[in-house]
Amino acid sequence: MLKKILIANRGEIAERIIKTCTRLGIKTVAVYSEADKDAPFVEHADEAYLLGGPRVQESYLNSNRILEIARQTKADGIHPGYGFISENAEFAQKCEQEGIVFIGPTPDVISLMGKKVESRIAMEAAGLPLVPGISRPLKDADEAAELAGNFGYPVMLKASAGGGGIGMQACSNEAELRKAFEGNQKRALMFFGNGDMFLEKLIEKPRHIEIQILSDADGNTVYLWERECSIQRRHQKVLEEAPSPFLDAETREAMGKAAAAAAKTIGYTNAGTIEFLVDEDKNYYFLEMNTRLQVEHPITEEITGLDLVEEQIRIASGESLRFEQKDIILDGHAIEVRIYAEDPKTMYPSPGKITDLKLPQGAGIRHELGVTSTSNVTPFYDPMIAKLIVKGCTRSEAVSRLKEALAQYRVEGIKTNIPLLVDIVSHEAFQSGDTTTDFIQKNILKTNTVSS
Amino acid sequence: MAEIKSNMAGSVWKVLVAPGEKVTEGQDIIILESMKMEIPIASEQEGIISEIKVNEGDFVNDGDVLATID
Structure with missing residues (x-):
């Protein structure tokens, strides 16, 4: 197994990766920007090194500096998290040349799935349906x-x-x-x-449903069920749940099998996610593949009992999967909400200093945090400061837990989207599982915009 | 003369007008970038831009003067 992992990311996901590494006895190296020098992940890693200024080009996208630190600290693996350099094929290639393991798929696969047209062609050839359409201009x-x-x-x-x-x-x-x-x-x-x-x-009343897959280097591939991520604002996910309240067992299995088979066909290794658009008749169409860990991976962990970061590290270390498809359980129901530093009405960012933070505790409540009760939330990065994950035996139990947890969640000093989350979770349409991609426009903002 | 101020911390993403240009009330003057989002800053009145006090790429704080208008 890998012995020392450099985490090329920040915030809650850096913390998340450190937790698993520590449990597995793997040393961690944090890299950070000047704006993050007091962040909790810098303190919690075994070693921490400054990348540069607060801007991402000087810090979290500064691949040469990241590789230089990996060499100096003798890290044998790099975990890219999500965002930043996580889907940068050139960076994965450089790691390979340096003899450092990039925790993710091969550079070729990252590059192929990163191209809009080519990835659709490859996935159609691998058996996934596409939204019917044409890829050249119409004549007349x-x-x-x-x-x-x-x-x-x-x-x-x-x-x-x-x-x-x-x-x-x-x-x-x-x-x-x-x-x-x-x-x-x-x-x-x-x-x-x-x-x-x-x-x-035109796909009417579309839902965004994605399948988590895991593949080892020997070609063993499993699917870890789906995540429903239809509730979005500005094409960014706000709330995700697993399993989807919409799919039946038959569609779930068909989508899972199709996703796993397609991943195997393209030579995918490590954890990946295939995103689908699903229409009201449960027809599914390939959208894109994310060749990295997803923000919403904890809900999959909650229903399968697996640690996805651990599986990623094991696969990257050359181990074979320790389980087969029939061993993957689907237990209960999990929901994640993303806590954003933003005005709940205008949805504009709200950077600033946190003056107090009180987190709900109790059975079935999990937190992934990038901040403390005294953190300064800077304007340089994504507004997501935390994730709240709840689990219940049933969807209705998970929904009640989420409502109670949100009511007790306190962040002072900055504005957050918690009031918006409360509105979503309290809405009758959400409770009945009627979650299409226009949910926020239709039910919360009550504007009539055409969704695409 | 009136001042157009930033309403949040962020970087100047785009300057949309030049000194001497006539602008209308509600017209976007500058676009800030904060937390990976573009925030348009509009003029609250009609007038002529007298000075642009920031450059693209500059970091500004909440309340900083971005431009002045006559």
């Missing part, structure tokens, strides 16, 4: 109408040069589509100087 309105007839209405017409909802229009029949094509192409040419139009089947 006639072609659009013909394709839409094949996909089935409604469809989404997209301007190639648009983005963030601009230049997109949902069409529910041929007349609408033909009218939208002419008008939108003209507008796209005028605004973006590019009239290329694409067409995709």
